[in-house]
Amino acid sequence: xxxxxxxxxxxxxxxxxxxxxxxxxxxxxxxxxxxxxxxxxxxxxxxxxxxxxxxxxxxxxxxxxxxxxxxxxxxxxxxxxxxxxxxxxxxxxxxxxxxxxxxxxxxxxxxx
Amino acid sequence: xxxxxxxxxxxxxxxxxxxxxxxxxxxxxxxxxxxxxxxxxxxxxxxxxxxxxxxxxxxxxxxxxxxxxxxxxxxxxxxxxxxxxxxxxxxxxxxxxxxxxxxxxxxxxxxxx
Numbered sequence: 001x002x003x004x005x006x007x008x009x010x011x012x013x014x015x016x017x018x019x020x021x022x023x024x025x026x027x028x029x030x031x032x033x034x035x036x037x038x039x040x041x042x043x044x045x046x047x048x049x050x051x052x053x054x055x056x057x058x059x060x061x062x063x064x065x066x067x068x069x070x071x072x073x074x075x076x077x078x079x080x081x082x083x084x085x086x087x088x089x090x091x092x093x094x095x096x097x098x099x100x101x102x103x104x105x106x107x108x109x110x111x112x
Numbered sequence: 113x114x115x116x117x118x119x120x121x122x123x124x125x126x127x128x129x130x131x132x133x134x135x136x137x138x139x140x141x142x143x144x145x146x147x148x149x150x151x152x153x154x155x156x157x158x159x160x161x162x163x164x165x166x167x168x169x170x171x172x173x174x175x176x177x178x179x180x181x182x183x184x185x186x187x188x189x190x191x192x193x194x195x196x197x198x199x200x201x202x203x204x205x206x207x208x209x210x211x212x213x214x215x216x217x218x219x220x221x222x223x224x225x
Contacts, residue, residue: 004154034213043202043219044155045114088154097168098143098210102154 003027006089006103015112019076023089023103026070031094033065033072038086038105048074079110114138116205116217124223125193133188133220135203143167143209144186146178147202149219155202161186162209190222198224 007022021035032051036044048063050056050072056063062075072091076083089103115138125131137144143162147155157170161180175191184205190197200221204214 031210032212036216043200043216046213046215049213090154092210094210095168097160097162098145098206098208098212098214099157099160099168099170100145100147100155100204100214101157104152104154 003101004089004091004103006087006106008106010107010109012109012111013079015079015081015110017079017110019079019083019108019110021074021076021087021089021106021108023072023074023091024070025072025091025101027091027093027101028067028070029093029095030067030070030091032092032098033063034090034092034100035061035063035074036088036090036102037083038088040085044088076108079108081110081112084109114205114215114217116203116215118201118203118217118220120220121218122221122223124225127193127195127224129193130189130191131193131222133190133201133203133222135186135188135205135217137184137186137203137205138215141205141207141215142184143206143212144180144184145204145206145214146186146188147204147216148172149200149202151199158188160209167209193224195224198222
């Protein structure tokens with residue numbers, strides 16, 4: 001079983017729709033949860049961090065965390081073509097060092 | 113822009129050679145982590161440096177080594193390069209070791225031929 005697993009893509013949504021990206025993890029000791037966006041040929045860019053159960057909103061982005069279900073998601077409202085990228089879920093287990101374990105990424109395409 | 117800078121941006125090396133990659137961390141950040149990202153995969157943790165000491169290591173052989181300097185900048189050294197070492201190497205800096213946000217540099221694309 002993979003430590004961090006993301007919903008298989010690619011995911012295609014029309015402009016203006018809600019894109020839903022999902023991530024499950026195996027380590028119940030996980031403490032911190034992050035979403036990164038990576039454009040083709042570029043490095044990952046941090047877009048959201050979440051540490052406690054519930055929702056966290058930042059502009060068009062909402063991160064949702066459910067530690068009991070070992071599930072974290074990212075919703076993108078009013079999707080734009082510029083949101084087309086690979087979205088990476090990353091989790092820190094809270095040990096003595098901040099190793100991030102990444103999922104394999106979900107490719108999102110927003111078509112006009 | 114994250115304030116994390118890496119050099120060089122691209123590099124081509126021959127199998128068996130050695131390579132050094134460099135990273136300057138963001139102002140105020142004292143922790144640097146290195147990741148390897150193969151095409152189509154998520155980044156894989158190589159190691160982390162905190163206060164000039166290796167503070168955690170992923171599943172990479174000893175020919176991957178590093179340094180952190182007093183100004184918190186860092187180097188990644190890879191000896192005896194193999195074809196499978198071809199990847200994007202990413203440096204991430206953070207304020208502190210645990211449960212803090214990590215910001216990536218632009219990466220170094222290494223090609224081993």
